[in-house]
Amino acid sequence: MKTFARYAFPMLLILSMLLSACGTANTQAPVVETAAVAQPTAEAQKPQDTQACGVVELQYWNPFTGPDGPFMGEMVEAFNASHPDIKVTMTSQGEYYTQLATAAAADTLPDVAILHADQVATHAFRNMLRPMDDLVAEMGISGSDYPAGVWNAGEVAGRRYSIPLDIHPMTAFYNADLLKAAGFDAPPKTAEEFEAIAAAITSGDNKGFDITGGFPVQQIFQQMLHQFGGSEFNADGTEATWNSEAGIKALQWMKDVQSKYSEPNLEVDAELNAFKTGTVGMVWNGIWQTTNVTGSGVEFDGRAAAVPQIGPQMAVWAGSHQFTLPVHKKVDPCKDRAAAIFIKYMVENSVTWAKAGQIPASNSVRASAEFKAIEPQATIASSVEYAFFPPSVPGITDAYGPLGEAVGAVMNGTAPDIKAALDDAARRANEILAQNRATYGSAPKQP
């Protein structure tokens, strides 16, 4: 028994530590920290109104841990170089919203943070963001420089909580070599063209259009729903309405193209991996996949274009990164002013950000010659006019949960009845929306 004890007790100890560690620690994605160093240049700067504050240090957090991170880092460095009295330190991290929520509990939120448009209302209601109406007026930023949808996403209960940086729309990626071989020179713009191209390419091992049963099918459904004239929720975000006639048409269309042109039962990202092997004509995914599946990312002529109009009206699913001012127990006016200067600079210079594969949200930046030279972003940019965003009510992303499950189940073939699946998802979403209303109330607590 002695030998056993000698082995077993240390093992038990380690076991218990590792078991408890697996419960939480391993869920943390690696933290990528990109510290941009201030590089004051020799050029004399025009005096800033931050002069009385001395050098202001700003913490800036974002979720850009992917290949887009370095582009953002470049912009921050350029800002620091041109603003000697403001020093911005950027931190990009995974498990982003968990990080924000824990930082909020410890009052260590950054001075500026990027949030996705659909998260703004939730975080405003959870006392993590400050309204910035006054600051926005001071900055001279106005809604007229943005598409209405993306601008409205930053308004919660009548107050402004965020400034849009970019719009990242659903994008149609296509294998130009396969299209050419099938006799087509350009990507489809209409339902007929789409069907013709997909049908011509689908033969043997080649597939015309791959669509998965995971991300982003829910987003593709939302897009088709809007194209067929429907909407996910009623105007005030109290009721799910995706089980409409339009919703059934949308999902039926997806199911049809899946059975005709796609491999069945693909999981998340499988359509991209298949596309990269050169056997798939078209896939739809977020614009952030551009460098992954076009240009030097693939061995064929992979290209990106705006998604076609399948239904009677044009609509494009999109997300948006937005600048916000997180809550602090003690608000420092110097930091707020510096943050305003920083946000304005980042928005006005978002052309660099476009190179990371995003479409600048600001109309004037999109109209600039500099942006128009960036392909394929410039070609896709026309579609952001048709981008729609969820109503800004707290917890709205939770209400999308049942929709994602229903669409996934229909695409994977586990739910054969489209109408029943959408009805059931709507019933469950309504229950979640009611729970959210009871939990969050009608307006955020004013700081």
Next chain:
Amino acid sequence: MSVSRLNLRKISPVPYLFILPHLIFFAVFIGYPFFNGLYISFFQYDYLRPEATTFVGLQNYTDLFRAGSVKFVEFWNSVRVTLTFVIYSVPFLVVIPLCLAVLLNSKLRGMNFFRTIYFAPWVLSCAVISLIWWWIFQSQGGLLNYYLKLLGLDTPRWLSTMPYAMISIVVATVWWTMGSNMVIFLAALQDIPAELHEAAQIDGANAWQTFTRVTIPLLRPVMVFIIITTIIASFNLLGQPMMMTRGAPAQPTGGGATEPVMLRIFTEGFVRPFQGSAAAMSVIVAIMMMTFSAVNFRIFRQRD
């Protein structure tokens, strides 16, 4: 006099001082969170909105037992997923390590090398092994399907269809954690006196009889220990499905076919900020695990 001295000795602080370091950690990291969790399970609670904290009595619990509601379906679906995983993984995590331990208990050259090899996966973190197995199982260009295709076999969608998604998670977990059980078995095997085996051989027992009649009975206490700790560990399943399948495939009625209860609780408490309801789920899971362990102990103690 003698009575009071006895009393004094009875409450001598020395033993308590010895356990104090652990007691402090236990109280801070297990005791307090446990009772605080119990407490907030009676509230509608979000730590970022203290102004919205309201006492709701047993509502967080009754919600979980209201048939047909979203929380009911999602929670009990995830409990079922976890139990399925326990049933599938525990037998493999006991039998395979036992076989490996028996094989590695021989006195051949290079045994330490193999012991290290089989134990090695255990030192990797959950995230690392999940990523490795994700790459093996993923259906487009994944290692497994690549070879299955070369052999002309079916190439199932390992991570997005059932039962393959669950099989993938079980395989990854068995590969990852079998090393620890193996080492414990190995230590126990080395504790069995060689004379017993010799005596059995002299009495004419063959290798199989020696194994079933001598080795297995002597491994009983260790076996109980391993079964119980493995069940508890399997109950705590979180990281592998979180990273390999993200709970996929979705169930048409709500929840994911590989979404374990720990992931459900995490989502409820941190993605949806309903920490009161998440706490209620944790309490129910804790009660289930305690009952499970109690039954286990009872069964094995009675037989002893």
